[in-house]
Amino acid sequence: MNLQRGDLLRVVVVGGGIGGAELVRNAATKEGLELVLVEPKERIECQALYPDYLGGKVEIEDMTAPLDPFCRKMNVAHAKDRATRIDLDDKRITCEKNDLDYDLLVLAPGAVQNYFGVEGAERAFSINTLEDTVKARRFVEKSRPKRIAIIGSGPTGIETACFLAENTSSAIFVVEMMDRLLPTLSRNASILMEKVLGGKGVEVLTNKQVRSIREGGVTFVDGESLDCEMTIWTAGIRPAPLIESLDLPKRSGWLLCDQYLRVQGREDVFAIGDCAWIEIGGKLATKTGMEAEIQAKHTARNLARVAKGTDLKPYSIRASTESPVALITTGCGCAVGIYGDLCVPIPKRIIYTFKSWIDKSFVRRFK
The missing domain is CATH 3.50.50.60 (FAD/NAD(P)-binding domain)
Incomplete structure (x- = not known):
């Protein structure tokens, strides 16, 4: 080059x-x-749409854009x-x-992806990259697992559970090490999301730390286990x-x-x-x-x-850990908005439309 x-x-x-x-x-x-x-990679990818892809709501073209044409258009060298x-x-x-x-x-x-040294974690599916998400979707479509365990209840884990509950006949379990869902967000958000998942038939297991992942299930530190045909890891990054x-x-x-x-x-x-x-x-x-x-x-x-040769300007944080901002898709064309302790009381379909527009517009601007 x-x-x-x-x-x-x-x-x-x-x-x-x-x-x-x-x-x-x-x-x-x-x-x-x-x-x-x-x-x-050859394409820009919108990670926010990976759960949508797993649930069959979008396709690869909807959440990616080729890098080379974009870089040529912007007169930028792509190594x-x-x-x-x-x-x-x-x-x-x-x-x-x-x-x-x-x-x-x-x-x-x-x-x-951070597996925190959990034994057998490489057996779990992940949706941290497009390649991993494609593998997970193919497994769901081909094997039609009866029971799916989702490790981690951050926004990605919640969205994954909602899409799978809506688009498969599988029994869905969300496993969280902490004492509540969405532990990095407010307790109001946790309470709301537990109601949402309960309404979809998703079983929530809190205070459950994973010891190992084996073929056919998950074993917890407390000695209990959960049998399942598919495990999806969404519990952290490094x-x-x-x-x-x-x-x-x-x-x-x-x-x-x-x-x-x-x-x-x-x-x-x-x-x-x-x-x-x-x-x-x-x-x-x-x-x-x-x-x-x-x-x-x-x-x-x-x-x-x-x-x-002029002075730099300092950055101002928009979404901080003390006042986090999140738009979380809950399936059925709905989403919830969270800002700090507030769960935005706008009709959920309007929030979903807004979130979908944001996610897809990111991809469109590079095409």
Whole structure:
């Protein structure tokens, strides 16, 4: 790959998910920047629609967009490669096929599934990537499991349970280690969602920590077990291997950022999305697609400021852990909106229409 350097600031963006793709889309309109996107996948994917796909409500074309045409349109170089190492002193990225140098680096590789060392967790299905979600859907359609256990009751686990309850004849079980559903959201949200799942015949098992996953079921730490033909793991994420390999300031494994979304101590490295720990003014940013998009737009503007030699502007967190924002699909063309302690009392079909429009519009903007 011939990527010639000129008088422009070369910005290399690692990761073409929601954060990375949105940053490229916004930064491409700024002067003084030469953009390179490092992403091995051929398509931008909207992870928020994975549960919809699993439930047969959308198809691959509805939640993906090809990267190459988008990058050509934006005059951005697409290095279809996987970054494996970053030399921060020499400002050089080693990939599986090529090496790239940079003036400014934006890290947006997302996160990977965290199995927390659970024995046999590799037997579980996952919907953390498109490839994994396709495998899970094929299994549901081909094997028609009678009993499905979903490990984890965050928004993804809840949406997965709702879609499967609506579109299969399987008995659905949601397993949560904590004492309530949606443990990162308000108790009001937990109470509401337990009613929603109960109305769909989904059985909720709280205070259940998984010890192991075996063929045909799940065993818990308390010695009890749950027999099922399919287990889907949605219980957590951890930093991508590339992020784990970097000798940079971190908090709980995530890259520690300053108020400008630069990695602390580095004026030439920014981090956005799931890989970043962003805590500003006592508020901690949530790891959501909405927050990643806003971070991406802000960083694009700050990159332009670097090119112009002007002062950066600090970031303002929109969705914090103390006032989280969530739109959760509950099946049957309905969804609920959650903001802090408030469960938005708008008709659920209107919220679903709004959420569906948001998710699908993300894909459309890249086509």
